[in-house]
Amino acid sequence: MPSTLFEKIWREHLVTAADDPALLYIDLHLVHEVTSPQAFEGLRLAGRKVRRPDLTFATVDHNVPTTSDRMVIRDAIASQQVEALRRNCRDSGIPIFDIGSAEQGIVHVIGPELGLTRPGMTIVCGDSHTSTHGAFGALAFGIGTSEIEHVLATQCLVQRKPRTMLIEVSGALSEGVTAKDLALGVIGQIGTDGATGHVMEYAGEAVRSLSMEARMTLCNMSIEAGARAAMIAPDETTFAYLENRRFAPKGKAWSEAVHYWESFKSDPGASYDKVIEINASALAPFVTWGTNPGMVAPVTSAVPDPAIAHNDAARVAASNALNYMALRAGTPIAQINIDRVFIGSCTNARLDDLRAAARVIRGYKVSARVHAMVVPGSQAVKRAAEAEHLDQIFRDAGFEWRESGCSMCLGMNPDVLQPGERCASTSNRNFEGRQGKGGRTHLVSPAMAAAAAVAGHFVDVREWRYKD
Amino acid sequence: MQPFRVHSGLAVPLDRINVDTDQIIPKQFLKRIERTGYENFLFFDWRYVPSGAPNTDFILNEARYSGASILIAGANFGCGSSREHAVWALHDYGFRAILAPSFADIFAINCTKNGIPTVQLEQKVISELMRRAQAHAGYKVTVDLHAMKVSDGQGLSVRFSMDEFRRNCLLEGLDEIALTLQRDAEIDAYEQRTRVQQYRWPNI
Numbered sequence: 231m232p233s234t235l236f237e238k239i240w241r242e243h244l245v246t247a248a249d250d251p252a253l254l255y256i257d258l259h260l261v262h263e264v265t266s267p268q269a270f271e272g273l274r275l276a277g278r279k280v281r282r283p284d285l286t287f288a289t290v291d292h293n294v295p296t297t298s299d300r301m302v303i304r305d306a307i308a309s310q311q312v313e314a315l316r317r318n319c320r321d322s323g324i325p326i327f328d329i330g331s332a333e334q335g336i337v338h339v340i341g342p343e344l345g346l347t348r349p350g351m352t353i354v355c356g357d358s359h360t361s362t363h364g365a366f367g368a369l370a371f372g373i374g375t376s377e378i379e380h381v382l383a384t385q386c387l388v389q390r391k392p393r394t395m396l397i398e399v400s401g402a403l404s405e406g407v408t409a410k411d412l413a414l415g416v417i418g419q420i421g422t423d424g425a426t427g428h429v430m431e432y433a434g435e436a437v438r439s440l441s442m443e444a445r446m447t448l449c450n451m452s453i454e455a456g457a458r459a460a461m462i463a464p465d466e467t468t469f470a471y472l473e474n475r476r477f478a479p480k481g482k483a484w485s486e487a488v489h490y491w492e493s494f495k496s497d498p499g500a501s502y503d504k505v506i507e508i509n510a511s512a513l514a515p516f517v518t519w520g521t522n523p524g525m526v527a528p529v530t531s532a533v534p535d536p537a538i539a540h541n542d543a544a545r546v547a548a549s550n551a552l553n554y555m556a557l558r559a560g561t562p563i564a565q566i567n568i569d570r571v572f573i574g575s576c577t578n579a580r581l582d583d584l585r586a587a588a589r590v591i592r593g594y595k596v597s598a599r600v601h602a603m604v605v606p607g608s609q610a611v612k613r614a615a616e617a618e619h620l621d622q623i624f625r626d627a628g629f630e631w632r633e634s635g636c637s638m639c640l641g642m643n644p645d646v647l648q649p650g651e652r653c654a655s656t657s658n659r660n661f662e663g664r665q666g667k668g669g670r671t672h673l674v675s676p677a678m679a680a681a682a683a684v685a686g687h688f689v690d691v692r693e694w695r696y697k698d
Numbered sequence: 699m700q701p702f703r704v705h706s707g708l709a710v711p712l713d714r715i716n717v718d719t720d721q722i723i724p725k726q727f728l729k730r731i732e733r734t735g736y737e738n739f740l741f742f743d744w745r746y747v748p749s750g751a752p753n754t755d756f757i758l759n760e761a762r763y764s765g766a767s768i769l770i771a772g773a774n775f776g777c778g779s780s781r782e783h784a785v786w787a788l789h790d791y792g793f794r795a796i797l798a799p800s801f802a803d804i805f806a807i808n809c810t811k812n813g814i815p816t817v818q819l820e821q822k823v824i825s826e827l828m829r830r831a832q833a834h835a836g837y838k839v840t841v842d843l844h845a846m847k848v849s850d851g852q853g854l855s856v857r858f859s860m861d862e863f864r865r866n867c868l869l870e871g872l873d874e875i876a877l878t879l880q881r882d883a884e885i886d887a888y889e890q891r892t893r894v895q896q897y898r899w900p901n902i
Contacts, residue, residue, distance in 0.1 A: 245881070245888040251863045253881065255888055265781065267731035278875070281885075293729055307729040314731050358780040358804060372804055374782035375733075376811035376874075384878040386885060390861060392803075422716055423774040426803060456777060458803050522716050522777075543715045543772060550714075640779075642725045649748075661720040661778060663743050 232497035235463050236394050236429045239369040239494065243352045250391045257351040259381050260337045261288040261324065263315040264642065265356030269379035270318040282385045283323040287346060288315060291336045293642040294329055296605050296632035301330055308643070322382075335608020335634040338362040338576035342446065343610050345475025349464035349491040354381055358453045359576045359658065364461035365445035366468055367494045369429070371459040392429045392458040393503035399434035401511030406692035408586070409444035410578060410656070410675035412436070413451035414516040414526045416508060422524040425457035428504060431496065432462050436510035442471040443582035450577045451658055454523040463495035517563050517688050518660045518673040520551035525660075527563055529678065529690045535559040554662055555670050556650075564688050566672070570653040571602035571683040572665070573629075573676055575639035578656035579607030581614050583676040587656075588620045590680035593697030596628035597686030603630040605637040605645070629683070641666045654682040700813045701871030705794045706840040707767030709850075710757060711828035717771060718778035719805060723787045736783060737790035768839045770827050771798040775816075776805025785812045795841040797848065799824050810864050813871060815843055817858050826854065843869055 233241075245253040259282075266288075273280070280286065293308040294300060303309035312329070319326040327333035333340055338359055341347040347363045353370035354360060356378045363370035373381070380387055397416060403409075417424070430452050432445075440448065445462050452460030469488050472478045479487040514528035525548065527534060536548035536559065552559065557566070573579065573587050584606065596602045604624050606612035612634055615621055621631045638645040639657035647653055647669025656679050660671040674682065681691045727739040744756045752759045758766070769788070775798040776784065785808045788796070795814060799821045806816045819827075830850065831837045840849050843865060849855040867874060878885075 245884050253878065253884070255885070255892075264728050268733040268782075271731070271733070276875070278879070305729070311729050311731055356780060358778065372780040374780050374785070374804060374808035374811065376782060376808065380875050380878065383875050384885065386878055386881075388863070388874060388878065390863070422777055423800060423802070426774070426800065456774065456802060522718070543713075547715050640720075640725050642728060659718075659720070659778060661718045663724055664720050667724070667743060 232500040234394050234496045234500045234502060235367060235431055235461055235494055236369065239350055239352065240391065242350065245386060251388050252391060254352060254387050254389045256354050256381050256385055256387060257285060258341070258346055258353045259286045260341055260353065260355035260360070261286060261315070261378070262292055262337050262355070262357065263290045263311045264292040265375050266318065266378055267311060267314040268375045269382060270322070272379045273382055278383045280322040280324065280382045285385060286324045286382070287327070288319050288324050289327040289334055289337050289340055290315060290329055292636045292640065294635045295643050296635050296637045296645060298633060300633055305644070332609055335610065336576045336579065336636055338446070338450065339580060339607035339611065342366065342442070343475065343608060345472055345478030348472060348478065349468060350494045354387065359450050361453045361457060361460045362446050362450040362576055364449040364459050365442060367461055367464035367491070369459055369461065372453065393427055395425055395428040395430045395457070395504040395506065396502040397430055397432045398505060398507050399432060399436040399510050400507065401509045402436050402439065403510045403513065404692065406677065406694070407513050407515055408675040408677065409440055409447040410451070411513055411516045412510060413448050414518065414523065414673065415513045416506070417451065417455045417524050418516070418526040419508065420455055420506060422454060422522050423456040425452065425455040428457055430455070430457045430460040431502070432460065433496070437462060438465065441582055442467060443580040446580065447577055451523070454658060464491050515675060515678050515691055517678065519555065519557060519563065520548060521554055521660055521662050523658065523660060523673060525551055529563050529688055531563060533557050533559050533561045533563065564690065567652070567687045568600060568654045568672070568682055569651045570647060571596070571600055571679050572605070572638045572653055572655040572657065573603070573679050574605030574607070574637050575657035576607065576636070577658040578676050579605060579611065581611050583656065584611065584615045584620050585618070587676040587680035588623045589696060589698060590677050590691065590694055591627040591629070591684060592623050594627055594684040596683045599686050600683050602628065602683040603632055603638070603645070605632045606634050608634045627684070638665050640664060654679045654688065699811070699871045699873065702794070702813050702815055702843055702868045704840065704842045704844065705767065706838055707794060708763065708765055709768040709770055709827065709831045709837055709839040710763040710766035711770045711831040712757060713772060713828055715772040716774045716777055719776055719781050719784040720778055722776065722784035723781065728781060728783050733786060734790060736787035740787040740791045762835050765792065767792050767794045768841065769793050769796045770824060770831060771796055773799040773821070775801050777802040780804045780808070782808045785809050785814060789814060797824060797827065797839070810867060811874070813868060815841060815860070815868055817841060817848060817860070819848065819856060819858055823856050830854070
């Protein structure tokens with residue numbers, strides 16, 4: 231019987247024949263400071279050990295400062311959390327990419343760039359955006375602290391088999407329309423719970439032509455549609471990205487690995503529980519107007535009227551959202567003024583993202599009323615961008631150029647919006663207060679965020695006059 | 699983990715859809731390294747006004763719902779971040795069961811691990827429960843996980859279904875890690891026979 235990519239990975243990781251619930255073997259466990267301390271504490275209290283410290287890697291990203299003087303964390307509680315991770319890693323023999331190390335960065339940025347993330351793997355992390363790693367044809371999903379403890383102790387998880395959903399993307403994205411817009415388009419179409427209980431697979435020509443960075447953006451955002459995980463079958467683009475990465479196989483093992491990875495694609499005729507079709511060529515750059523990622527509209531349109539929502543609950547939610555966002559129905563999206571710009575996060579802080587934003591701002595200045603910052607996803611991204619002098623382009627335009635971390639995506643560190651501030655953000659969530667209590671977030675692509683920084687309001691980046 | 703069999707308690711309706719875990723517990727409370735003590739942080743931005751005083755417009759602050767242990771919620775409850783702190787906050791506040799038309803996946807799993815059943819009921823049942831919880835002061839609901847039934851003292855009685863494995867863990871209060879550790883030999887055998895491990899596992 232023809233199998234989907236998901237089914238192939240699932241089968242390969244069954245510890246025993248029972249497949250629902252299954253005891254699923256986990257190949258890679260990524261750990262960060264915020265969701266792990268209680269898991270390590272649980273192990274200690276029960277007298278248990280970490281089974282595979284060699285398959286576990288840690289970094290600090292969520293609460294670390296992004297200023298250049300960040301080696302000393304002034305927030306005592308945050309500092310204690312980072313210390314706890316260091317101690318736990320030391321006690322259990324888990325490698326940690328700490329502040330000050332060349333590898334430090336957002337967990338979903340460094341996994342792939344170190345070659346830890348590879349096709350056919352099962353990957354978990356105590357973070358919902360673990361779906362990012364599915365871009366390599368891995369089964370990767372976020373877990374809570376109790377499951378972190380379970381994986382630390384057993385390297386396995388007891389899992390119900392999820393359903394499958396194919397997102398068939400026809401056509402091609404137009405110039406200026408990115409994977410972020412495709413992701414927002416999908417969420418706008420199926421809703422923030424449209425993929426609940428499902429593992430998504432993205433396929434079609436538009437997906438094949440995406441870079442690895444863009445594929446990561448797409449899979450990253452899938453959790454915002456409620457997906458358990460998202461994946462894209464590996465191909466030449468995937469292999470080219472992985473070759474020579476630090477933890478990737480080398481030499482003869484590399485060619486054998488590629489041969490093995492090539493089997494990870496859905497067979498012709500494989501069936502899915504749900505199929506969604508989307509036409510990439512019909513998409514425009516998107517801007518969210520509300521308080522969840524499904525509340526989204528093309529930059530060419532206006533803030534929608536809650537009255538058009540499909541039921542009472544959605545009408546109330548839309549009306550609450552407009553109230554929180556201080557927006558009126560009918561206001562053209564392009565007339566929304568902004569105060570802040572954040573280019574960063576596990577969604578859009580890789581080299582390609584920074585290049586796209588830098589290309590827009592080259593030769594321009596950030597609007598006088600806007601405070602803009604770039605937070606590279608990792609130290610490696612930061613170094614690569616600096617090697618291309620992107621940092622100079624950002625600084626010349628008036629952006630702050632920061633150290634790597636999650637930063638204002640969730641505002642656990644000092645980078646937060648003030649009450650009432652409105653931000654064009656390349657991150658993944660526009661929930662109430664997400665970037666700071668009372669802050670108002672509009673999710674956009676890096677190029678759209680850069681253009682908004684210059685104009686002081688949203689603009690259609692497809693009409694941008696590049697000075698390159 | 700505390701087993702869950704039957705629980706009767708005061709019910710509070712939270713009539714909003716897509717309540718995300720950032721609302722259930724905002725990020726500033728995720729820096730703690732403890733597993734308990736989150737009760738005052740639950741729904742923090744909705745529960746308190748900027749001065750720190752209780753927001754009298756928020757339903758949890760109404761005196762009639764004080765001591766509520768059953769939360770009746772809207773669709774897609776618990777979406778967003780995987781933070782288990784959201785479940786700890788609900789638990790520490792006193793909630794023992796959550797009823798909603800649907801739940802986000804990670805949140806529902808996290809609830810199970812903490813002994814809180816997430817009971818999925820049809821929208822029209824949830825709407826009726828919310829209506830009754832608003833209409834009758836002291837409105838109580840019983841969640842019976844043995845019989846898989848939700849009832850009140852006023853004639854409402856509905857069956858629900860739940861994943862058998864999840865239900866069993868809740869009923870027995872099972873330590874899942876202990877269960878999996880008993881399968882150590884099977885996990886060893888899996889690791890031994892995984893012929894392609896060198897491609898899947900880090901090349902150190």
